[in-house]
Amino acid sequence: MSKPCSWNRIPDVTPKAAYHLMHRLDPIPEELPRPLTVYGNGRSYSDVGLTKEGSLLLTRDMNRLIEFDGYQGIIRCDAGITLAQLLEFIVPKGWFLPVTPGTRFATVGGCLANDVHGKNHHALGSFGHHVRAFELCRSDGSHRVCRPDDQEPWFAATIGGLGLTGLIRWVELQLISIENPWMWVASHRFDDLEAFWAMNASLESDWPYTVAWIDCLAKGQAQGRGIYLAGRHAGPQSDLPRYRSRNWEMPFDPPLSLVNSLSLKAFNQLYYKQKVCPSGKLVHHAPYFYPLDAIGQWNRIYGKKGFYQYQCVIPPHNAQAATSELLSTIAKRKQGSFLAVLKTFGEKPSLGLLSFPRPGTTLALDFPNKGQATLDLLADLDAIVLDAGGALYPAKDARMPAAMFRASFSDWEAFTPFIDPAFSSHFWQRVSL
Numbered sequence: 001m002s003k004p005c006s007w008n009r010i011p012d013v014t015p016k017a018a019y020h021l022m023h024r025l026d027p028i029p030e031e032l033p034r035p036l037t038v039y040g041n042g043r044s045y046s047d048v049g050l051t052k053e054g055s056l057l058l059t060r061d062m063n064r065l066i067e068f069d070g071y072q073g074i075i076r077c078d079a080g081i082t083l084a085q086l087l088e089f090i091v092p093k094g095w096f097l098p099v100t101p102g103t104r105f106a107t108v109g110g111c112l113a114n115d116v117h118g119k120n121h122h123a124l125g126s127f128g129h130h131v132r133a134f135e136l137c138r139s140d141g142s143h144r145v146c147r148p149d150d151q152e153p154w155f156a157a158t159i160g161g162l163g164l165t166g167l168i169r170w171v172e173l174q175l176i177s178i179e180n181p182w183m184w185v186a187s188h189r190f191d192d193l194e195a196f197w198a199m200n201a202s203l204e205s206d207w208p209y210t211v212a213w214i215d216c217l218a219k220g221q222a223q224g225r226g227i228y229l230a231g232r233h234a235g236p237q238s239d240l241p242r243y244r245s246r247n248w249e250m251p252f253d254p255p256l257s258l259v260n261s262l263s264l265k266a267f268n269q270l271y272y273k274q275k276v277c278p279s280g281k282l283v284h285h286a287p288y289f290y291p292l293d294a295i296g297q298w299n300r301i302y303g304k305k306g307f308y309q310y311q312c313v314i315p316p317h318n319a320q321a322a323t324s325e326l327l328s329t330i331a332k333r334k335q336g337s338f339l340a341v342l343k344t345f346g347e348k349p350s351l352g353l354l355s356f357p358r359p360g361t362t363l364a365l366d367f368p369n370k371g372q373a374t375l376d377l378l379a380d381l382d383a384i385v386l387d388a389g390g391a392l393y394p395a396k397d398a399r400m401p402a403a404m405f406r407a408s409f410s411d412w413e414a415f416t417p418f419i420d421p422a423f424s425s426h427f428w429q430r431v432s433l
């Protein structure tokens with residue numbers, strides 16, 4: 001196995017030891033250098049699953065299905081199973097994940113620990129809302145089964161708890177039913193940010209999945225122009241198309257990032273001009289939910305220096321002004337992002353003490369790592385986010401200052417008593433100084 005790292009390759013830290021958990025009953029070895037950090041499948045753009053001083057507990061081999069109730073759509077599985085493995089089993093049986101991030105290569109444990117969200121947050125909330133139970137194993141050898149209605153707040157501490165409350169052994173999820181593996185997807189072009197807000201307001205209540213891509217290089221009147229995608233699981237169909245997956249692998253690390261001002265401009269213009277289909281069409285769930293998964297190791301296009309993801313959420317009353325200010329700042333610095341994704345979160349309060357999703361608008365961006373110039377830009381974006389009462393997503397952060405974390409995760413002090421004394425992470429050491 002290659003060295004465990006985060007998806008964006010920053011920071012580059014090496015653990016003292018790495019231990020493969022093969023089975024959910026395996027004890028955590030006492031002799032491992034502490035602190036312990038759980039590593040799922042490294043799909044966070046962040047150091048939440050990394051350690052420099054301690055040991056990684058690797059969960060990918062702890063990946064068995066335990067129980068499935070095909071009538072009620074309830075599944076219990078090891079925490080190291082990936083969403084791809086789950087989908088392979090549940091989709092042919094007419095079930096789907098209630099909430100999925102934009103990659104199916106995340107593990108169920110990683111999704112729980114980051115309380116991930118998907119394109120349907122406004123309809124179904126985040127991952128934690130669909131967890132019926134999980135088993136938490138502490139470093140002292142004790143185990144507890146946690147459920148949402150427990151008196152003790154272990155459930156709330158572990159959902160979105162960044163892997164700090166202990167090792168999650170298994171998870172029980174409530175699935176949603178589907179007719180077939182296809183989606184019905186409508187796409188619309190919008191000319192500016194104003195048009196996005198109007199479109200979102202009119203479409204969101206009818207479509208369970210919504211998301212927009214925006215051209216973050218566009219300035220002036222075209223600021224925030226983009227493509228809006230609204231989807232739902234397809235109803236019964238008499239004749240379904242055949243789906244052929246097309247996968248490609250990024251074969252090497254280019255010496256320099258392939259994402260630069262020229263490629264960004266070309267990509268953004270082409271993407272904006274793509275053919276749209278406002279009346280809707282059938283799209284297989286794989287390219288709809290996981291377009292980036294079609295290019296294996298796509299993170300390599302940024303070269304060895306890696307890249308920063310920046311995902312913020314801004315409360316509703318400030319969302320329009322702050323989103324516009326964020327985009328102006330990015331365009332001014334000419335450090336546009338390949339993938340700029342805009343989406344509104346719904347009102348459903350997250351269940352986790354440290355969960356990121358909260359009512360408001362979330363903007364996610366990727367920036368090639370240009371050293372200090374990128375860090376300076378991100379610090380400017382931080383100031384806008386903080387001023388607007390927003391927060392950054394820990395799963396997509398490799399540099400937020402401790403003060404920003406504390407200001408935007410107000411329950412962090414209530415959370416700390418639940419941290420397992422043997423567990424920590426590079427992220428936690430950085431933000432809890």
Ligand SMILES: Cc1cc2nc3c(=O)[nH]c(=O)nc-3n(C[C@H](O)[C@H](O)[C@H](O)COP(=O)(O)OP(=O)(O)OC[C@H]3O[C@@H](n4cnc5c(N)ncnc54)[C@H](O)[C@@H]3O)c2cc1C
Nearest residue numbers: 040041042043044101102107109110113116117162163168
């Ligand atoms: C292409 C792409 C698209 C993405 N889209 C989205 C999106 O739409 N929405 C979203 O919310 N996120 C998104 N993400 C982020 C990703 O879904 C999360 O970071 C997810 O948590 C990664 O899971 P993982 O299994 O790789 O966990 P890792 O990244 O390995 O670990 C994540 C955290 O989970 C903890 N952890 C993992 N397993 C366990 C366990 N068994 N017990 C205790 N703690 C554990 C780790 O300690 C760490 O704190 C995306 C990532 C990629 C690469």
